[in-house]
Amino acid sequence: MSQNANMSKETFLVMAKQLGLDISDANHMEIVYQQVNEIMSVVTKLRNMDLSDYEPSNTFSSFQSYDG
């Protein structure tokens, strides 16, 4: 979804409805819209990091064998 960093308001509202959000409060949805665009810009920044050597962090077991 990071490609949607500049998502249109219309697209946002369609998605919000599909996700089951109550979209009746326009003021509230405007805040969510701004926040979604903000988080998508953060996600896009992460796409620019070189992560070629890294698999997803497996938090639940990462330290179970740590011997440092």
Added chain:
Amino acid sequence: MNHPIHFLRSRAMMGNSDLCYKTAHGLSKLIRAKEVSPVEVFQAYLDRINDTDATLNSFISYPGEEALQSAQLAEREILAGHYRGPLHGIPVGLKDIFYVKDVKNTAGSKIFDGFVPSYDSTVAALLRAGGAVLMGKLNLHQFAFGPTGLNEDYGNMHNPWDIERLAGGSSGGSGSAVASGQLPLALGTDTGGSVRIPASLCGITGLKPTYGRISRYGVVPLAWSFDHVGPMTRNVWDSAMMLDVIAGRDVKDPSSSLKPVDHYVKSLTGEVKGLRLGVPKEYFELPLDPAIEKAIKDAIGVFNGLGVEIKEVSWPIYQHSANISTPMIYAEAAEYHRDLLRKYADKYDPSIRWRVETGLFISGSDYLNASRARAKYTTESLALFDEVDLLIGPTIPVIAPRIKEDQVTIKQQLMGVIPALTQYTRAFNLTGFPALTVPCGFSEGMPIGMQLAGRPFDEARILNAGYAYQQLTDWHRRRPCVH
């Protein structure tokens, strides 16, 4: 209430305020020596809570008959020679996010106001087994999703040093209760700083141990892979004492570590000569109140005087902690809250509602990309410990903001309160590394906290460094005046 004649001293000989400002270790010694009874201790703290909670609002559920019965049981057991250990008869408060059987658990939201768990969280069970007296449930930022300690449903928490200022969050009730003498010990949870932030703002000691060191079973989640349980206490010794009781493997928590547990109190030698302390230069490139910078440099000077080797280190990836954490925490919180939100959207604090809703827009692919970034962040951060044993820096870049402020000014720079409060804490939730905050000064009458962090499972070394510092300083002994 009948006090046994077998305990040597009465409350008339030792005033309530004396008892209420003793450390848990100090109380423990008195109880074991039968100089003070657990019921006297219970009553002293109950009186203190009754005297001060209208001002502080630290509690959601007050200690009731069951707490008294627990204190009476402790008294009988100790008199009968059955001493369970250093927490026997010691009052402990739990953030209202830890399940305690048959006690209401709200998670700071009216949505759960009628919810009563049918079982104990693992930590509550361990505290009970250790003889601790569970003293009610403590206020928190709604769903533990915020660092300020503001709560529309149960009222804002107040900082005992200045009630017009934030206690911090999300474990704000735990912070204010321990700082104000309402409790000697409390438990909090920490997803982005929620133990360390209120501990620092309220002038107490707070430990976020390594991810997996303390069970999260029976604790309402915020973001599973970031959530940690941690002690909030008057000094480092008490944190070590509490950790000795609650740390360890729990098969009910899939993230619980198999690594053997140290004996944390025994590790408190105060000997730190030769320790290598790293000072990340990136900490001081961020907005930081000059008074706090000075306090941290003074604390570094104290360590230097103890024969600790001080070394500046570079931590370039540090700057990415918020960008990696935020989408992951939002997505995990959205997954937990998805169904609740559909039923009770209007009952959420608006600022939490929009964060949870935003999390629903984060795709699986985006989450996994952030998780890969987290792996890189953790690997590069771990490499710091090839050069040094511990990292030192501020816990928070400002003193407690005023309750109505949503922005703070640091060195002429305007900054949101939330990013300011979490500036130095989130990196250790992202990596899971242990981190401790201890008081290291005051500015404008408000406490300043210093953060020590280390390798995974190196709590013993971190606690010992904090203990050595507290042997030479008295910041942790200062008391706020609350009526």
